Amino acid sequence: MAGLPIHNDCGVWHDSGKWLKGRVIGMKSAVVVGAGIWGTSLALRLAEAGWRVTVVEQHQPGHVRQASAGETRLIRSAHGRDEWYTRMAWQARDAWRALEERSGETLFVEAGLLWFARDPDGWEADSARVLKEVGVPHEIWEPERIGRVFPDFVGDDLAFALWEPKAGVLRARRSVQVIAKLARAAGVEFVRGRALPYDGTGVVLGGEVLRADRVVWACGAWLPELFPEVAGLEVTKQDTFHFGVPAEWSAPRVPAWVDYGVSVYGHGDVDGVGMKATSDAEGEPYDPENGTRMVSPASEEMARAYLRKRFPALAELPVVFSQVCQYISTPDGHWLIAEVADGVWLMGGDSGHGFKHAPTLADYMVELLDGDREPEPWFGLGDRTAARGLRTSGLTE
Ligand SMILES: Cc1cc2nc3c(=O)[nH]c(=O)nc-3n(C[C@H](O)[C@H](O)[C@H](O)COP(=O)(O)OP(=O)(O)OC[C@H]3O[C@@H](n4cnc5c(N)ncnc54)[C@H](O)[C@@H]3O)c2cc1C
Incomplete structure (x- = not known):
């Protein structure tokens, strides 16, 4: 040089x-x-x-x-016992609102987010404690109440749900x-x-x-x-899926949701792209520049298997949008x-x-x-x- x-x-x-x-x-x-x-x-x-x-x-x-060019990304404050990220995410919400005001664009769909908790004393309970300390609005819901939010829901294995009303979906x-x-x-x-x-x-x-x-x-x-x-640092391929749901599954009527214990998340339809339902488990090692951007049938089956269990009416709906992205993870x-x-x-x-x-x-x-x-x-x-x-x-x- x-x-x-x-x-x-x-x-x-x-x-x-x-x-x-x-x-x-x-x-x-x-x-x-x-x-x-x-x-x-x-x-x-x-x-x-x-x-x-x-x-x-x-x-x-x-x-x-x-990674930032996903159709959508969730914004939530719950981070288990971690107060630092909780505070940062909560402050970020105001910052996103300020960006919307300045740009005149709606970037944030405040649909709320439900965490499905299987363990009464697990990650979600820790999150609720920290949310309270930091002053982030939240509620604890009985599992029956979740069924009133989603048109079709099976939650008989859940201990409770943690509701973050100020969370939601960003148009990434x-x-x-x-x-x-x-x-x-x-x-x-x-x-x-x-x-x-x-x-x-x-x-x-x-x-x-x-x-x-x-x-x-x-x-x-x-x-x-x-x-x-x-x-x-590890780079992994992440396949994401959006299913072609009927109108009543649209955000913000239908909130975002995370089943943290089994690493699956999603949200109601935003902008007609379909309801997102995707595994958060880390995929295969991946080359972000030259790797194929085709999702795999195995990943789709993983998403459908989850829908069959939690949202059975959606399990056979078509995938209307899919995207390959990548995580770069530290240990x-x-x-x-x-x-x-x-x-x-x-x-x-x-x-x-x-x-x-x-x-x-x-x-x-x-x-x-x-x-x-x-x-x-x-x-x-x-x-x-x-x-x-x-x-x-x-x-x-
Ligand atoms: C499937 C998926 C779901 C996710 N869900 C969420 C979520 O719900 N909520 C959330 O908060 N986060 C989520 N994330 C994480 C989030 O998307 C990332 O944290 C964020 O996008 C990282 O942004 P970045 O700017 O660091 O990286 P990137 O968006 O990847 O940008 C890096 C940029 O650097 C450029 N670049 C690299 N090397 C060079 C070079 N040598 N010269 C010039 N340019 C270069 C690249 O072209 C690229 O544009 C998700 C990620 C994925 C993959």
């Missing part, structure tokens, strides 16, 4: 070799690699905080390979596009290209080296390929947020539960990049003890 032109204030060259932007004295600069929900949200917040920001994305914000892909648009309007420069790490602190893009005060690699499932020295489900060289940060390992948090996580990242706080110890690069709990029990039946 010797001899590459180097840009010290994160300006970016045209092919002609001219600066896209001039140098602004005293303005902090950042390069964010990756325009998923984490990268775009961070870029927006940095720009609003007065930083000069360049986002490098190999495809386009909201492209179908990125649309959100990325909307936030990217807000970021552009706030002055963020988006550049298309595949970036590579350079010399510890720089970014190579199309034969040029970009340097900035801060570089953030928010590269989702592409992170292990870029930083193979980071141990413990314990905590994200990876770490400064790996002076001013260079990794922001990844979302472990399948990062979407909802994006706007508040972006605020948190701005404080880290400004040096106003240290990252929480559980986000570090050190060894981690394998654990479940932030997203799923890891069990299936």
Whole structure:
């Protein structure tokens, strides 16, 4: 790479070799690699905080390979005993509402969310305790009451349900596009290209080296390929299914739901895409760039087997929409947020539960990049003890 032109204030060259932007004295600069929900949200917040920001994305914000481009993502505050993520998710709800106001788009369908609890003293009971401490609205329901919400429901094995009325469904892909648009309007420069790490602190893009005060690699499932020295990250194929339900199964009339104990979740029909019902169990190892985006018959059968048990009237309905996505998981489900060289940060390992948090996580990242706080110890690069709990029990039946 010797001899590459180097840009010290994160300006970016045209092919002609001219600066896209001039140098602004005293303005902090950042390069964010990756325009998923984490990268775009961070870029927006940095720009609003007065930083000069360049986002490098190999495809386009909201492209179908990125984890953030799912049709929908759930937003919920319950996180078992974990208070930190509970608070962050609860604050994120207001942040999503603020984004809706600013953009004039409805990104959040507040359908509420029901957690189906099999164990009276399990994860959902822990969640209810923390929700109470944090002040998140919730109720405990007798299993019979669930049957009044869903047109067809079998819950005779359940101890109770935990109801989060302020939870719901985010229009995920649309959100990325909307936030990217807000970021552009706030002055963020988006550049298309595949970036590579350079010399510890720089970014190579199309034969040029970009340097900035801060570089953030928010590269989702592409992170292990870029930083193979980071141990413990696993990328898995996740097949999702939406079933062609009748009108009475639409959100927000029908809420979102999670059967945490057997790692299945879904929500009522949003935008005519069908009712989502999908296993949350981690799939096969996966290549996010070249892996096939075809769902497997085995995954569909898993989803149908669950419907047969819980929502029997839906079990034979057609799949009207399906999507392949990927998780990038750490051993314990905590994200990876770490400064790996002076001013260079990794922001990844979302472990399948990062979407909802994006706007508040972006605020948190701005404080880290400004040096106003240290990252929480559980986000570090050190060894981690394998654990479940932030997203799923890891069990299936
Ligand atoms: C099936 C499924 C269901 C989920 N459900 C939920 C849910 O209900 N609630 C929730 O909160 N979360 C959920 N998640 C997790 C959520 O989608 C992710 O946490 C979130 O989308 C991660 O966003 P990201 O920006 O880190 O990654 P991504 O969206 O994957 O974006 C990374 C971007 O980086 C770009 N990139 C990578 N390498 C380079 C490079 N070298 N140069 C330039 N660009 C590069 C990629 O092209 C990509 O656009 C789910 C995930 C999946 C797969």
